Amino acid sequence: MGQRFAPRAFVIATAGFFAAISSNASARPTGEPQACANCHYETEGPLIDLRFDNESPDTGDTVALTLELEAVNAEALRTGMFITVDGGQFVLVEPESTRFAEDGVPTAVLHSEPRDLDGSGQAQFQVEWVAPDQIGVVEFEVWSMTGNSNGDSADDHHATRTYSIAHGCDGVYYHLDTDGDGFGDPESAVLSCDPIDGRIAQGGDCNDADATVNPGATELCNAVDDNCDGEADEGLEPGIYYPDTDNDGYAENFNEPEFTCASEPGYAAEGGDCAPDDPEINPGAPERANGVDDNCNGEIDEDVSSEEGSGGPSSDSDGASGESGGALPGANDDGGDSGGCHVHASERSGWAAVGLWALLLGVGTRRRRSDRRSDRRSIV
16 A cells, blocks of 8 residues: 555555554544554454445546545444555545645545544545546545544554445456356455456355356255355255154154255154155054054044944945835745745845744634534534
C-alpha cells in the first residue's frame, strides 16, 4: 500500500505506527492516512458495504459511492473510514467530514470527522469516483473502525474489504480450478475484461481441493456439503440408526447405534425385529395362521380365525337346508333317479320316514279294533 502514496504519506503512516506501539496513544478524530489496523487493534467489525450507483460504468464516467458501516461491538459509538483505489480518482462530496489522505492525491480518502452511529448501530459516508479513460478494472480497498468514548484506540475494532469494478467493458470474474471439476474457488475470483489463462468463469466451488465436491455433485450421506449449497446431508434424514440385516425396516436391537442416513440400506430407526434374517417377520407384518409369531408381539396366530380358508354349510333359499323346503322321503343321494328330482338325504328326511311309519301303524291298529267289534256283534 505504501507504493500508492507519495513519500511524505509513507513517513506519516510509519510515524503513526511506531507512535502507536511505543506509547498509549489516543485515537485522533481526524483520522490517519493509513490502514485502521495500525492503530485500532481489535478485529470484530464493523460490517462494510460499498455500493455503486452504476456497476458497469464507461470510461470516464462518474460513479456515486455509498459506504455503509454497521457496528458489531455493542459498546461502539462512532465510526470512521479509509478508502484507496488503484485507478481513476475520488471526488469529495462531504468535505466537512471527509478529506484526501494527502493534499492533491485523490486516490485515497478518509474521514476528517468521525460519524456517530444511529440507534441501529449504522452510519454512512458518501464519495464520488471518476473512472479512468482506458478500458480496464480497478480495485477499491476499504478500511473502517468503530470506537467508544474512552479515548484509547487499543480497544477499538477494525475491518477491511476489497471491491472491484470494470469500466468500459463487461467484466467477468475468473477463478482458479485446482481440482479440475469445472467449478472455481470463489475466494480466488479476479475481475477482468478478458479471459485469464489458467482460470475459469464458473465459480461456486466450496472445496477446490476435492473434485467430488462442487455445485454439480450429488449430496451423499457423509456429513459433508457435497453440492456446496451450505447444508450437509440435506434431504437424507441423517441421525442415529441401527443394523437391519434383512432390510425390512426394523432392527433386532439397539446395541449397535450408527450415525447415518435413512437412505442407507442395512439400517433402521425402529427396533423389535424378532427374526432379523426373515424380512416377512417384523413388528409391521400382518399376523397369519401359520403357527409363527409374524408381527413379533409374543403371540402366535392371535386374532386369526381357526376356520380361515374352510367352507361352512350352505343355507340358500332353494330349500336345500333351509326351512322353506325339505328333502323328500326316499331321497337318493347317490345320484340315482328319484321321481325326476334329485335331492340329498338329510336328518330331516329321516324324521319324515319315522313319522310315516307311525301313521301307518296307527291306521292298522284302528282297523284291528274295528274288526273285533264286528266279531262281537256277530256272536251275540
